Amino acid sequence: MENNLLYNDYELVVTADGSHSIRFSAIDEGYHSTHGAIKEAMHVYILPNLVLHIGRCHTIYVFEMGFGTGLNAYLTYLYAKAAGCRLHYTAVEAYPIPKEVYTRLNYAELCIDEIKTFYPTADFGTASADFMKLHTANWGEETHISDDFTLHKHHCAMQDICLPQNLYHTIYYDAFAPQFQPELWSKDIFEKLRQASSPQVILTTYCCKGDVKRALKASGYTIEKLPGPKGKREMLRATL
Ligand SMILES: C[S@@+](CC[C@H](N)C(=O)[O-])C[C@H]1O[C@@H](n2cnc3c(N)ncnc32)[C@H](O)[C@@H]1O
Incomplete structure (x- = not known):
């Protein structure tokens, strides 16, 4: 993939739950499920992963592979805010989406509505403005x-990032599918993540391919299959 991607390389699409996603023309692949971007992010990353750490540690350390639209980061920010917990969020992204694209995403209010289904009385104040802050934060x-949410975005490839040892509680593994980027689903990459994982780590990913399961196991994770989001039979959760 090239590094100088243009506005034309991204097509904004509306998914089944009304939330936007992007189709990336270079590989003709979507960033999310067409069955619902927000619903998929909640099902794969927030509910079977982040939620299990709420109330268990002083600061939850999250790592995301593929910052992309910022959807996972924003849902995490809102959920942590509603739950009253402190969070540090690291994300890596090799191809940041252009401003012309992220300013058109309709997540600011829709994600608040989603989190309100779990915390009906939560007061989000001016949090909708913070979606843009996630994108404009320096790399x-x-x-x-906010006082309780620190973001550290790295503009580089997952293959090149140096990660701290024994830190992350939550890992969202949201790379493009193995048929497009097999190098991101290798034992080497998962070993790097295992070393960066705290003993309580939970890694979740939408992908449940045999090669991915084998690479996760070979790098030291224990895996379990969970029911997938709408349109997918299964997904994976890995722990140590
Ligand atoms: C399936 S999309 C998911 C993005 C994001 N999690 C979201 O919800 O919008 C995969 C992301 O990985 C990024 N990516 C692709 N190759 C990468 C690499 N080698 N290192 C880091 N990020 C990469 C893409 O640019 C894209 O943003």
Whole structure:
């Protein structure tokens, strides 16, 4: 993939739950399920992963492979805010989406509505403005999006990032599918993540391919299959 991607390389699409996603023309692949981007993100990353750490540690350390639209980061931010917990969010992204694209995403209010189904009385105040802050935060440095939420985005390839040891509680593995980027689903990559994982880590991914299961196991994770989001039979959760 090229590094100088243009506005034309991304097509904004509306998924079945009304939330936007992007189709990336270079590989003709979507960033999310057409059955619902927000619903998929909740099903794969927030509910079987982040939620299990709420109330268990002082600060939850999250790592995301593929910042993309910022949807997972924003849902995580809102959920943690509603639950009253402190969170540090690291994300890596090799091909940041252009401003012309992220300013058109309809997540700011829709994600608040989604989290309100879990925390009906939560007061989100001006949090909808913070979706844009996630995108405008500088790459390569920590940004305090709020008192309780620190974001550190890295503009580089997953293959090149150096990660701290024994830190992350939650890992969202949201790379494009193995048929497009097999190099991102290798034992080497998962070993790097295992070393960066705390003993309580939970890694979730939408992908349940045999090669991915084998690579996760070979790198030291224990895996379990969970029912997938709408349109997918299964997904994976890995722990140590
Ligand atoms: C399936 S999309 C998911 C994006 C994001 N999680 C979201 O919800 O919008 C995969 C993301 O991985 C990024 N990506 C592709 N190759 C990468 C690499 N080698 N290192 C880091 N990020 C990469 C893509 O640009 C894209 O943003």
